[in-house]
Amino acid sequence: MEEPTLYVLDTHVLIWYFIGSNRLRQKLKERIDKARRRGGRLLVPTIVLSEALDVAEKGRVELDFAGMYRLIREEPEFEIVGFGPDVFEETMRIREIQEIHERIIVATARFYEAGMLTKDRIIRDSGEVETL
Numbered sequence: 001m002e003e004p005t006l007y008v009l010d011t012h013v014l015i016w017y018f019i020g021s022n023r024l025r026q027k028l029k030e031r032i033d034k035a036r037r038r039g040g041r042l043l044v045p046t047i048v049l050s051e052a053l054d055v056a057e058k059g060r061v062e063l064d065f066a067g068m069y070r071l072i073r074e075e076p077e078f079e080i081v082g083f084g085p086d087v088f089e090e091t092m093r094i095r096e097i098q099e100i101h102e103r104i105i106v107a108t109a110r111f112y113e114a115g116m117l118t119k120d121r122i123i124r125d126s127g128e129v130e131t132l
Contacts, residue, residue: 005035005038005039005040005041006040006041006043006112006113006114006115007031007032007035007040007041007042007043007114007115007116007117007132008043008044008045008105008108008109008112008114008115008116008117009032009042009043009044009048009117010048010102010105010116010117010118010119010120010123011048011051011052011055011105012024012118012119012120013028013032013117013118013119014044014048014052014068015052015055015061015063016119017029017032018063018064018068018071019061019062019063021061023119024119025119027132028117028119028132031117031132032117035077036075036077039076039077040077041077041079041114042077042078042079043079043080043081043108043109043112043114044072044078044079044080044081045080045081045082045083045087045104045105045108046080046081046082046083047083047101047104047105047108048105049069049072049080051101052065052068053065081108081112083104083108086111087104087107087108087111088107090107090108090110090111091103091104091107093107093110094106094107094110094126094128095128096126096127096128097122097123097126097128099122102120102122102123105118105123106123106126106128106129109129109130110128110129115129115130115131115132116129116130116131116132117131117132118131
């Protein structure tokens with residue numbers, strides 16, 4: 001079976017990837033690198049960008065948010081996706097995840113029929129979306 005080339009990135013994965021953190025599992029880093037090299041699509045929900053901005057502004061990690069955001073906007077493999085009515089309706093169908101931000105991110109992956117790159121155990125165990 002061919003592995004997906006369309007992924008949604010969650011907040012931790014996005015931040016850890018851009019700061020080069022060793023907290024990011026090697027398998028996830030390789031998937032992102034491969035998608036970037038081979039023309040895959042990496043979807044970044046606006047809620048993930050909002051959370052990353054909050055983390056950066058609060059100084060929780062040393063993150064050049066402006067530089068990361070610029071790269072995401074300029075590199076064609078990254079695509080910023082919004083939270084509109086279609087994703088909201090998918091959010092309402094998710095039952096196994098209580099935290100609303102995570103539900104929105106998972107709903108985004110479901111709406112776009114994308115795999116999800118996440119470290120979140122609740123998301124991984126929920127069965128709501130294919131996780132890697």
